[in-house]
């Protein structure tokens with residue numbers, strides 16, 4: 679904008695007489711802030727999903743190493759080093775590299791999913807804990823009428839089986855969108871699914887709060903306190919007062 683400090687120069691006035699064609703690229707002596715490469719994928723003979731890509735055996739060992747650095751709930755953080763590894767092996771991050779990396783993660787949906795995306799954990803602790811995840815999978819199959827990897831006809835529910843989600847202490851459990859529901863039983867998962875379905879169609883429907891569905895707050899012992907049950911040690915009464923030693927009778 680022209681001002682006393684920055685008057686419109688003669689050159690600018692001259693340029694205004696010749697409107698720039700659209701679209702146009704400005705030029706600058708400063709370094710480019712973003713890549714000049716077109717960021718839309720278009721299939722090419724050298725870059726299309728039918729070109730196979732698999733990590734080499736040696737790189738698969740590195741993949742394991744990289745994944746070990748991330749706690750279970752943050753494995754998705756490994757996506758950048760894995761893309762880098764794929765790029766180093768293939769030469770560039772092709773669509774096949776991206777697809778291969780995305781298959782490591784259940785959190786990247788490569789197809790549309792329902793309004794509620796259920797990820798039921800079927801790893802050993804969830805298989806053995808409580809009623810066991812087999813019973814939960816069976817209850818979901820019965821209730822929704824679909825098997826893992828499918829979406830209900832009304833588009834509300836998609837469900838898949840996943841590996842440990844890091845809540846083994848409250849097994850069996852399911853992640854629904856971003857929430858964990860734990861301490862599941864066949865009855866509680868069916869009640870939950872019914873409530874979610876109602877909530878999708880009727881405003882004001884109450885859905886159980888995420889967390890353990892047995893009434894526990896977190897992962898406290900369901901049998902109640904079994905240790906640390908003595909009164910809390912009170913430093914006020916138990917600690918020696920200042921100068922208490924001076925007041926003791928001399929022997």
Ligand code: FES
Nearest residue numbers: 799804842845846
């Ligand atoms: S085994 Fe299911 S949450 Fe860990």
